[in-house]
Amino acid sequence: MSVTTLTPTHPDELNELFGQTGFIRFEEGPGGLPVACLKNGHAETMVSIYGGHVLSYLPDGEEPVLWVSEKAQYETGKAIRGGIPIIWPWFGASKRYPKNPSHGFARKLTWDVHSARLIDNTVPQLHLDLQDNDITHSLWPHSFRLELVITLSDKLDIELRAINLCKNPFDYTAALHSYFNVSDIKHVSVLGLERRSYLDQLDNMERKIQEGPITFTSETDNIFYDTRDTCRLIDTGFGREIVIEKHGSTSTVVWNPWIDKSKRMSDFGDEEYHNMVCIETANAGPDVITLNPGGHYELCTSISTKPL
Numbered sequence: 001m002s003v004t005t006l007t008p009t010h011p012d013e014l015n016e017l018f019g020q021t022g023f024i025r026f027e028e029g030p031g032g033l034p035v036a037c038l039k040n041g042h043a044e045t046m047v048s049i050y051g052g053h054v055l056s057y058l059p060d061g062e063e064p065v066l067w068v069s070e071k072a073q074y075e076t077g078k079a080i081r082g083g084i085p086i087i088w089p090w091f092g093a094s095k096r097y098p099k100n101p102s103h104g105f106a107r108k109l110t111w112d113v114h115s116a117r118l119i120d121n122t123v124p125q126l127h128l129d130l131q132d133n134d135i136t137h138s139l140w141p142h143s144f145r146l147e148l149v150i151t152l153s154d155k156l157d158i159e160l161r162a163i164n165l166c167k168n169p170f171d172y173t174a175a176l177h178s179y180f181n182v183s184d185i186k187h188v189s190v191l192g193l194e195r196r197s198y199l200d201q202l203d204n205m206e207r208k209i210q211e212g213p214i215t216f217t218s219e220t221d222n223i224f225y226d227t228r229d230t231c232r233l234i235d236t237g238f239g240r241e242i243v244i245e246k247h248g249s250t251s252t253v254v255w256n257p258w259i260d261k262s263k264r265m266s267d268f269g270d271e272e273y274h275n276m277v278c279i280e281t282a283n284a285g286p287d288v289i290t291l292n293p294g295g296h297y298e299l300c301t302s303i304s305t306k307p308l
């Protein structure tokens with residue numbers, strides 16, 4: 001069952017329609033997938049039209065902020081390991097449709113380019129859409145539109161707007177599943193979730209409380225809920241902190257697969273867990289969003305860096 005997109009996917013046609021000389025350019029990316037490259041005086045970012053997937057964020061003169069596995073697969077029908085996968089309309093396994101793929105379908109479909117523009121002649125902004133189609137209907141019986149707006153200023157801003165086009169309400173969970181690049185997992189800590197409650201996905205979703213800063217000595221897979229807090233990823237090896245602000249999100253998921261799970265994933269190098277950590281801006285676990293007919297809801301994350 002194939003679905004064609006509303007807009008072209010060849011870079012030449014996309015540049016003709018949406019290119020912004022010097023700021024937004026469409027190219028053939030990894031695996032031949034069409035990507036949009038956004039750049040300004042501070043940084044550059046690459047976005048795969050397939051999956052609506054931010055692949056990189058590189059502030060000038062810095063180590064990459066996002067991590068992508070060297071074993072990532074860039075094939076339609078597969079999720080790209082790294083960057084910022086769009087998790088929608090369910091986080092993890094679907095309770096209602098348990099046979100459906102984990103983490104929903106949005107990251108495994110080609111999105112449409114809605115528009116590309118330059119704000120104040122310096123800030124490139126890309127807007128992608130995903131509309132319900134035969135494939136989504138076979139997995140989830142609702143009409144919707146997702147609008148993904150990516151803005152590159154001195155921060156990387158990502159807004160995922162969900163719109164209910166049905167005659168009935170629907171529930172969903174979601175995440176901007178950000179993989180961050182770190183010098184070494186032993187040299188990092190996460191601030192901002194102290195004293196927050198979380199569900200431990202490795203301990204039968206046991207409810208626990210985070211005492212101090214999060215550090216990593218084994219597989220970690222925690223859904224913090226009822227938190228609107230900004231997180232800070234402190235990396236003493238790179239001498240920087242990554243600041244993860246958020247809006248429209250009451251969950252933050254923190255994940256490192258560590259040794260055994262890394263080995264079980266074919267698109268994840270056995271030793272790559274040393275150099276990544278996921279801090280995901282989400283609405284997951286008990287934080288379910290209900291959209292009424294015609295309603296919309298925005299999940300937003302804003303990523304920036306600061307020297308330590």
Ligand code: TA6
Pocket residue numbers: 079092102103177201221253255278280
């Ligand atoms: O966000 C953490 C998590 O739910 C982990 O349990 C792990 O499964 C990760 O997502 C990656 O999931 P994926 O389906 O992309 O392999």
